[in-house]
Amino acid sequence: MNIWSLLFLPFVCGLPFHHEVTSIPVEKQLHQYTEQQGIIKKVQTDHRWIAFTFDDGPDPQETNEILDVLKQYHAKATFFVVGEQATKYPDIVRREVSEGHELANHTYSHTDFKHLSKEEVKEEIVKSENEILSITGQQTILFRPPGGYCNDLIMKTAEQLGYTVILWTWYQDSKDWSKPGVHQIVNRVVSNAHSGDIVLFHDRISGKSQTVKALKVILPELQEQGYSFVTISKLLGSNQIRYHIGQN
Numbered sequence: 001m002n003i004w005s006l007l008f009l010p011f012v013c014g015l016p017f018h019h020e021v022t023s024i025p026v027e028k029q030l031h032q033y034t035e036q037q038g039i040i041k042k043v044q045t046d047h048r049w050i051a052f053t054f055d056d057g058p059d060p061q062e063t064n065e066i067l068d069v070l071k072q073y074h075a076k077a078t079f080f081v082v083g084e085q086a087t088k089y090p091d092i093v094r095r096e097v098s099e100g101h102e103l104a105n106h107t108y109s110h111t112d113f114k115h116l117s118k119e120e121v122k123e124e125i126v127k128s129e130n131e132i133l134s135i136t137g138q139q140t141i142l143f144r145p146p147g148g149y150c151n152d153l154i155m156k157t158a159e160q161l162g163y164t165v166i167l168w169t170w171y172q173d174s175k176d177w178s179k180p181g182v183h184q185i186v187n188r189v190v191s192n193a194h195s196g197d198i199v200l201f202h203d204r205i206s207g208k209s210q211t212v213k214a215l216k217v218i219l220p221e222l223q224e225q226g227y228s229f230v231t232i233s234k235l236l237g238s239n240q241i242r243y244h245i246g247q248n
């Protein structure tokens with residue numbers, strides 16, 4: 001069974017999240033799978049912490065607006081930066097760092113990784129890494145492939161370059177890219193929130209994004225519920241079990 005068939009099994013079966021697919025609860029299946037594959041999708045933590053991630057930026061308008069909202073709620077997040085965008089908007093990348101957020105690698109050109117050779121995958125990661133390093137002086141250590149697509153070649157290449165692969169908690173895909181309506185985005189994230197979740201948002205969406213408006217509701221609601229918003233590295237650091245790529 002490959003990664004996607006396992007992840008989508010609950011949908012295929014038409015079962016709501018908390019129902020059991022087999023005798024093992026979904027949450028535990030996910031945890032076991034994550035451990036086996038070395039891909040991080042959720043972190044076990046005793047803290048009431050949640051990690052927001054923003055992919056595909058920076059974007060001159062969207063990212064700055066997101067940074068303003070995060071600041072208002074003292075929230076820290078992880079930005080999966082596209083190297084090409086960082087080249088265009090280095091000041092925004094510097095702002096992300098200066099306001100305490102984490103930068104992570106989301107390739108240089110956000111090309112489809114499905115048919116790339118090992119050398120091409122390597123080049124996409126390294127080129128983005130160098131760009132972020134030259135702008136901020138920071139070495140990225142977390143990687144998310146475009147569309148979350150993973151295979152052995154991508155995993156191995158990322159591992160050899162010293163990266164940990166981060167996807168997102170499967171029930172915490174905000175689907176903000178599809179612009180389903182602010183209420184839908186809010187409801188999806190807030191009603192599913194659990195400690196250790198990794199939530200997927202985007203800070204570069206073509207057309208009128210609903211992400212900022214949704215964040216203005218999500219952040220205070222989750223804060224009210226006692227959640228703090230932390231970077232992926234901080235979330236990983238709170239876990240006694242350390243995950244690495246390839247480790248069982």
Ligand SMILES: [Zn+2]
Nearest residue numbers: 055056146147
């Ligand atoms: Zn992306």
